[in-house]
Amino acid sequence: MTVSLAPTDQELAAIRADFPILGRRLITPAEEAFYQPSAPEGGGAKLVYLDSGATAQRPRVVLDAMRDFSENHNAAVHRGAHALASEATEAFEGARESIAAFVGAEAGELVFTSGATGAINLLTAALGAASTGRGQGLGRRFAILPGDRIVVTQAEHHSNLVPWQELAARTGAELAWLRVGADGRLRLDDLEGVINPRTRVMAFTHASNVTGAISDVAAITAAARRVGAFTVLDAAQTVPHQPVDLPALGVDFAAFSAHKMLGPNGIGGLYGRAELLEALPPGFTGGSMVEIVTMRDATFLPPPHRFEAGTQAVTQAIGWAAAVGYLSHLGMERIAAHEHELTVRLLDALATLEGVRVLGPAEAQDRLGAVAVDVAGVHAHDVGQYLDAQGIAIRVGHHCAQPIHRALGVQASTRASLALYNTADEIDRFVAALGEVRGYFGAAG
Amino acid sequence: MSSLDLMYQELIMDHARHPHGRGLAEDFDGESFQVNPTCGDRVQLRVHLAPPAGPGAAGEPVVARISWDGQGCSISAASASMMKDLAEGKTLSHVAQLGDAFGELMRSRGKGIDGAQADLLEDAISLEGVSRYPMRVKCALLGWMALKDAVAKAVVGDDSPAHIPEGI
Ligand SMILES: Cc1ncc(COP(=O)(O)O)c(C=O)c1O
Numbered sequence: 038m039t040v041s042l043a044p045t046d047q048e049l050a051a052i053r054a055d056f057p058i059l060g061r062r063l064i065t066p067a068e069e070a071f072y073q074p075s076a077p078e079g080g081g082a083k084l085v086y087l088d089s090g091a092t093a094q095r096p097r098v099v100l101d102a103m104r105d106f107s108e109n110h111n112a113a114v115h116r117g118a119h120a121l122a123s124e125a126t127e128a129f130e131g132a133r134e135s136i137a138a139f140v141g142a143e144a145g146e147l148v149f150t151s152g153a154t155g156a157i158n159l160l161t162a163a164l165g166a167a168s169t170g171r172g173q174g175l176g177r178r179f180a181i182l183p184g185d186r187i188v189v190t191q192a193e194h195h196s197n198l199v200p201w202q203e204l205a206a207r208t209g210a211e212l213a214w215l216r217v218g219a220d221g222r223l224r225l226d227d228l229e230g231v232i233n234p235r236t237r238v239m240a241f242t243h244a245s246n247v248t249g250a251i252s253d254v255a256a257i258t259a260a261a262r263r264v265g266a267f268t269v270l271d272a273a274q275t276v277p278h279q280p281v282d283l284p285a286l287g288v289d290f291a292a293f294s295a296h297k298m299l300g301p302n303g304i305g306g307l308y309g310r311a312e313l314l315e316a317l318p319p320g321f322t323g324g325s326m327v328e329i330v331t332m333r334d335a336t337f338l339p340p341p342h343r344f345e346a347g348t349q350a351v352t353q354a355i356g357w358a359a360a361v362g363y364l365s366h367l368g369m370e371r372i373a374a375h376e377h378e379l380t381v382r383l384l385d386a387l388a389t390l391e392g393v394r395v396l397g398p399a400e401a402q403d404r405l406g407a408v409a410v411d412v413a414g415v416h417a418h419d420v421g422q423y424l425d426a427q428g429i430a431i432r433v434g435h436h437c438a439q440p441i442h443r444a445l446g447v448q449a450s451t452r453a454s455l456a457l458y459n460t461a462d463e464i465d466r467f468v469a470a471l472g473e474v475r476g477y478f479g480a481a482g
Numbered sequence: 483m484s485s486l487d488l489m490y491q492e493l494i495m496d497h498a499r500h501p502h503g504r505g506l507a508e509d510f511d512g513e514s515f516q517v518n519p520t521c522g523d524r525v526q527l528r529v530h531l532a533p534p535a536g537p538g539a540a541g542e543p544v545v546a547r548i549s550w551d552g553q554g555c556s557i558s559a560a561s562a563s564m565m566k567d568l569a570e571g572k573t574l575s576h577v578a579q580l581g582d583a584f585g586e587l588m589r590s591r592g593k594g595i596d597g598a599q600a601d602l603l604e605d606a607i608s609l610e611g612v613s614r615y616p617m618r619v620k621c622a623l624l625g626w627m628a629l630k631d632a633v634a635k636a637v638v639g640d641d642s643p644a645h646i647p648e649g650i
Binding site for chain 1: 484485486489490495499520521522523553554555556557615618621
């Protein structure tokens with residue numbers, strides 16, 4: 038018999054108590070007039086937060102770490118020589134070390150950015166610079182020439198698609214993409230055809246933020262390696278939900294965001310294999326990334342600082358490191374086990390609802406707890422409004438991934454996305470409310 | 483009535499299920515295409531202008547016909563449907579007034595607008611409940627934005643088809 042890794046109800050209650058916002062009750066505008074703060078439970082509906090795929094909630098340790106830094110150690114990093122500056126610099130670089138370690142990387146392989154989007158744009162800017170001859174000899178290996186190919190997939194978040202469209206347009210490269218099948222998974226059978234010998238970049242998501250489908254990283258990186266293409270992994274959705282070791286995955290670059298993994302917004306990371314970052318010219322330039330600056334030109338710092346132009350989000354880095362500490366303390370294996378159990382429960386329950394179609398894999402294998410549905414006869418906005426009236430926060434719309442919606446034949450969808458603090462009871466409340474939607478809007482029967 | 487029921491009143495749901503003006507007319511004097519960025523919902527709308535009807539119309543053309551098509555939620559469909567009823571046959575300046583009044587209603591955050599303006603809007607005043615939900619206001623305004631744009635084009639004689647992005 039296997040013992041479940043998932044936390045017990047008691048443990049889960051303790052975890053939830055770490056997140057102040059999960060105690061929120063929501064008062065709908067129409068109820069405002071009748072709101073009684075002295076009512077036994079404060080009135081209103083209890084928040085059911087099922088939108089962690091968009092942004093996760095933050096435990097108190099993250100908030101405390103940022104406050105402590107601000108109150109006791111704040112100063113400009115890498116710029117001054119006074120005591121505070123040294124404390125701040127140590128805290129900042131210490132944060133880099135723990136966040137890098139969390140994804141199996143060395144500190145020097147983690148560049149702070151404004152988020153996953155910032156990371157991909159930094160990378161495309163750097164590749165663009167290399168393509169115009171910047172970076173000299175070493176940088177030449179990154180040059181993308183007219184007629185070269187950049188490959189993405191139909192499952193991408195706009196963040197890992199539009200920057201590549203722009204880079205293709207700037208360099209004259211051709212953009213190609215791997216399609217998704219009816220089950221929302223990437224069609225790996227097409228890999229050989231799509232990744233041709235001129236392919237320089239293969240950028241793909243580790244898991245879709247719409248279908249939750251986890252990509253077969255090994256198969257894709259192997260195909261890319263055969264033609265010498267760089268691999269770029271969008272790990273924004275996976276790093277928060279399962280153990281991820283980027284070097285072990287064998288990708289060249291990866292992007293992820295703090296705010297999806299219990300950290301603050303405004304910060305994320307670009308991972309790059311040390312040897313590659315060493316050779317890559319900077320994408321953004323300015324203060325803090327240079328050695329010698331004359332009126333004519335400049336020399337650049339080694340990575341990761343070469344890629345961190347301007348004042349960094351230091352307070353957020355401190356908060357992010359605290360988030361990583363919190364996740365590590367709970368254990369990513371346990372978090373994954375818990376979310377997997379909830380995902381199974383959710384998918385099983387949804388399968389019993391008439392007129393509700395799950396976009397993407399129907400089974401929980403190789404799938405995260407991001408579950409988007411199409412409700413027959415009811416627009417996603419209307420579904421969302423109905424759920425919101427019961428305090429259930431889910432995402433409606435295209436979730437910044439229009440192409441995969443189009444591929445699956447819908448304009449917009451309703452998405453519940455789980456995190457470690459969600460409970461079986463919350464899943465049940467969501468499913469029960471979703472089951473009422475078609476009746477309310479006269480779409481049932 | 484809960485705020486949800488207020489927002490989805492019977493009148494609104496009737497319009498949403500059987501929207502007026504849906505189905506594009508062949509010819510038009512102005513066309514517009516608008517997108518709601520949060521959900522990708524879209525409306526394509528055409529107007530046909532006609533010269534002033536009777537004497538004393540001060541030479542101002544009227545919006546003779548409004549037709550539209552699109553993919554959207556019940557609020558955007560109901561709003562476009564009510565707008566068609568309201569604006570068709572009215573002079574350009576009256577239509578502009580209607581647009582302003584509706585815009586003000588949507589920005590009122592549930593407080594509504596004054597009597598004279600409210601009367602102007604007829605059935606469309608029932609969409610007041612939407613103004614409590616800032617995230618949904620854009621849904622209700624989608625058709626109105628398209629109407630304003632299509633009329634502006636028609637007035638300057640731009641009867642070119644609106645650009646509609648296609649592709650996968
Ligand atoms: C798969 C995926 N990639 C990239 C992003 C972009 O992340 P951010 O907005 O934090 O830059 C997101 C989240 O929005 C995402 O879900």
